[in-house]
Amino acid sequence: MRISVSEMFVFSQDTNMTTTFLTKEGFQKLADELEYLRTTKRKEVAERLHEAMEGGELIENAEYEAAKNEQAFVEGRIQELEMILASARIIEEQNKNPTTVQVGDTVVVKEGSNNPEEYTIVGAAEANPRKGKISNESPLGRALLNRGVGDDVTVEAPGGMFKVHVVKIK
Numbered sequence: 001m002r003i004s005v006s007e008m009f010v011f012s013q014d015t016n017m018t019t020t021f022l023t024k025e026g027f028q029k030l031a032d033e034l035e036y037l038r039t040t041k042r043k044e045v046a047e048r049l050h051e052a053m054e055g056g057e058l059i060e061n062a063e064y065e066a067a068k069n070e071q072a073f074v075e076g077r078i079q080e081l082e083m084i085l086a087s088a089r090i091i092e093e094q095n096k097n098p099t100t101v102q103v104g105d106t107v108v109v110k111e112g113s114n115n116p117e118e119y120t121i122v123g124a125a126e127a128n129p130r131k132g133k134i135s136n137e138s139p140l141g142r143a144l145l146n147r148g149v150g151d152d153v154t155v156e157a158p159g160g161m162f163k164v165h166v167v168k169i170k
Contacts, residue, residue, distance in 0.1 A: 021123030034081040101144045108168040
């Protein structure tokens with residue numbers, strides 16, 4: 001069962017949940033993971049539990065404990081994904097010449113004399129700084145929101161304050 005974008009909006013209509021920003025690809029990736037966990041992984045863990053229960057005394061059965069822990073992890077991840085997808089807002093394609101940085105935009109910034117760096121502003125569930133995707137909730141992501149080309153932006157990060165210059169918004 002795949003969750004469509006229209007179904008996602010039905011899930012999130014009457015809730016007071018915090019909005020999670022996702023790209024269409026990120027939404028689908030999480031929906032696919034949820035489907036895998038609900039169907040395939042749950043069945044695998046249930047089989048492991050069943051086999052471990054048949055293995056003898058449960059009190060000292062390490063395999064049984066490991067299977068129970070895995071089951072708890074899988075069920076927790078299913079709940080987490082359901083909440084993320086229920087509160088998701090799909091990041092729509094922005095116009096071709098954005099004037100200010102918004103979630104979903106790719107921004108080129110330059111810090112001092114360092115080489116320019118490119119980041120795409122995404123929701124926290126999709127953030128992957130190694131791949132150039134930073135969260136709108138991160139210090140840099142938050143500081144860049146609603147800024148324009150040519151702006152000098154002060155970023156308050158845990159490691160201290162630093163400044164970046166907005167070179168380009170894509």
